[in-house]
Amino acid sequence: MAHSRQGQLASKVSLWQQRADEHKEKQLVNPFSDWEGASHRSKLDKDDPNYGKPVEGSFTEMRGRQAGNHISAEIVELCRVISELGQRQPDNTYTITFGRLFDAYTTISNKLVGMLMRARKQHLVQFEGEMLFQRRDDDVAIRCLRVPEMD
Structure with a gap:
């Protein structure tokens, strides 16, 4: 025993x-540790392919992946809303004015401008200007190039 x-x-x-x-x-x-003896750690190298990325398998990596999936779903939803509310063009794209989209989106999300910028970076939408502002850019046309499928 x-x-x-x-x-x-x-x-x-x-x-x-x-x-x-x-x-x-x-x-x-x-790199942010104050532990004594941490001075022998390797220096950060911007050429390292893992530079600026969380440690593989960490909670930080998991949260980042979850956030990315959430944002992707919001972008798919944005494209879907544009296709439903916008006008279909002969080239199978959809257009809508920022003002109309903004009005419709007030009940969906408060992140419309950020989502539009992210969708443009992914070549899903096109619009003139760096950023769109309510009232000033209400007549700016937003063109949805395609509605991606959700994974």
């Missing part, structure tokens, strides 16, 4: 030490 308790305790101590060692290693390579 005493041997099994000692074995269980030794196992728990070993597991705890392993976790502590893993945490220490992460802190020693964390």
Whole structure:
């Protein structure tokens, strides 16, 4: 009986030490760590393909992936709304004015301008100007090039 308790305790101590060692290693390579001894960590290199990316398998990577999926879904929804409310063109694109889209979008999302800019970056929509502003740009035409499918 005493041997099994000692074995269980030794196992728990070993597991705890392993976790502590893993945490220490992460802190020693964390560029923001204040831990003593962290000075031996490698310098950040902008040419490193992992520069600016979260550690693979981390919660930060998972949250980033979830956020990206959420934004992608909002962009698909934006294109769908443009196709439903806009006018179909002979080239199978859809156009709508910013004012009309803005009015419709007030009940959908408060991030319309940001979503339009993101959709333009993905070559899904086109419009004149860097950014669109309510009232000033109400007559600016927004052209939806295609409605992507949701994964």
